[in-house]
Amino acid sequence: MDGIHDLGGRQGFGTIRYAVGAPAFHADWEKRVNALYGMAVRRGIFNMDEYRHAIERMPARQYLSASYYERSLTSLLTLCVEKGIVTREELEHLAQGIVPLSEPSAPGRTNLPDPETFQPGDLVRVKNDFFAGHVRMPGYIRGKPGVVVSESPRYPFPDAHAHGVEAVDEPTYDVAFRTEDLWPNSADSALVHVGVFQSYLERAL
Amino acid sequence: MDGIHDLGGRQGFGTIRYAVGAPAFHADWEKRVNALYGMAVRRGIFNMDEYRHAIERMPARQYLSASYYERSLTSLLTLCVEKGIVTREELEHLAQGIVPLSEPSAPGRTNLPDPETFQPGDLVRVKNDFFAGHVRMPGYIRGKPGVVVSESPRYPFPDAHAHGVEAVDEPTYDVAFRTEDLWPNSADSALVHVGVFQSYLERAL
């Protein structure tokens, strides 16, 4: 989905609050959220793709204003309700207040047809593909040309795996893109390497 | 700029809070903001392109969480500080608190070179153009094909006019795009008409 979470290359963001040795956690509840969602994954209540997608399904304003672990918590609560572990009413009774949840999901999809196999050095193009469900193709590479650098182990196809749809694991390719192709005249020169699922790629002519 | 304000086609937004006869204003201060920014424009303190751009320059989180007239106020305050009408310190003294302002602007640019003139019926393509300053090309038409429907009167080139850069007024074309071209397999079928400045267009081959 072309959600607000798809931030790569978006302008208007500011200085990074950088400090050497910056902490991962700022509060005790953050550690508990990190453990509780990990427990739910370990127990098979949901998988990592469902977890990531439930974060993306947060209403845009909430996504941008929430902290990292608040997003994580919202995903955990949403999926526990959707999977029937608990009702929203029970959560709100226990929490003594409104419990914000993510929006419902669009349908998933299986691996895209006619997959091609690529070798390092192959010129590829990211398909001009739009999908309302979970997808791990950042918008900034859509339709763009790149070069295959290497192949990774097969992974579950996220567009299926985040939606409980049966699909086969597929290769991901490390594809290098030039920022000159991604944002002509409007980026610092660099190569951007992205792990791209086979379904998202076609051979460049 | 590829800012958070460029919302057309972004997913994850929700139901429209629609009511017949819905009001334009919800509070008295909103009417005063509407008048005060209008007064500043009338007085030549800033123009409408500068006004729109100063809204876009709000930090992303503030942009999304602010109401329409709060965005309008932030632009008014930012431009009055930038134009030397008042200092931020004086505003904060008068307001007895922090006065959030927009981020500084990137440089502007003049009309793009080699402008082409188009006639109704001409096939055109929006340039694959990226610009960190003010631009009135919504991201969803970038690189997309369309058909010229008509020509409008000349307007100041916004990429210049929002930045105090000298430029000539240029034609805008009413260009019709098919949603099938904008978001293949991922949109309701429709024609989307956009008023596109000449500088953003090239002839489709």
Next chain:
Amino acid sequence: MNTQSRPSQVAPIENRVAAIEAVFEQRGMEPKPFIETMTHAAEQEWVPRNGARVVAKAWTDLAFRQRLFANGKDAVAELGLSMPAHHRHLVALENTDTIHNVIVCTLCSCTAFTIIGLPPDWYKDLDYRARVVRESRTVLREMGLDLPPEIEIRVWDTTADTRYMVIPVQPPETIGWPEEKLIDIVTKESMIGVARL
């Protein structure tokens, strides 16, 4: 508050508005009468009845209708209606039995406000701006306008300073009504294009 130190809390929005108004006052710009004039205009002059008069005339006067589609700004001037200087063009969009037009401004919230009235809150909301270009039929249905599939949708994104207004289809039962009576049935929503009459 000590002017030497920076405040720690964001000022309430009313304070921020009062601050810039005070600055304008101090600079001799006399904002108060301007606010009164502007607010009166926004509430009493820039009303949807202006656009309704345009629509009713376009329904009943074929020559005006042709002039309206040829040059909207000149045509509405015949009715004593004006637009700000930077709105250099008004395009009237003709709904038919097979075409439905709807207006948005995805980048901000531009409208022909002197003609159809200031935009309602939902028009300026991020949800409408984000969704109506990509999901026009779905959004209109959610808003209560369930268009039959044979009606094509045309969405107009107000990205330059040309302004748009929708001329709705005249309800057949009102054919022959006097112009004054027709004016009363034209709504702001129908001129934005989220409703038909």
Next chain:
Amino acid sequence: MNTQSRPSQVAPIENRVAAIEAVFEQRGMEPKPFIETMTHAAEQEWVPRNGARVVAKAWTDLAFRQRLFANGKDAVAELGLSMPAHHRHLVALENTDTIHNVIVCTLCSCTAFTIIGLPPDWYKDLDYRARVVRESRTVLREMGLDLPPEIEIRVWDTTADTRYMVIPVQPPETIGWPEEKLIDIVTKESMIGVARL
């Protein structure tokens, strides 16, 4: 609170966390010991020193270095380091005098957290995610790493479940140091790629 009516205020975040913990407790999932174990792991086991050991070994053991670049996950396992099952691949990125690598996850905030430690706050912030792919040199400079123009930048966006770690250039003055002493100079920041050593 009456369970029959919906609350009107958003519950404090601690309450929301406590609510799901209580649900897990009621379902017999015994969350408390799991939280203790996980938190201990997050704070004591998934520490940047793991990655620092990998780097120091790669600096001092050429055969290990080759195995690390050939198959990162197998190589770090030699040092007793493991990764979650869904991290199926670890790619070690070699900095050189002319190439600098930096890691991001624009879509969320993925990292090889068992190896280089949980990501610091700024890595998960929207600003870093939005900017570093497009303005890498500018962002690194703002963060205190002003790379000379002859050094090319390679940004790695963690969009699949392959994970990355940067192998910084060994400072020339440390050539010949014992591995234990080298481990101490390798920072988490240098393995993300926002610092050089």
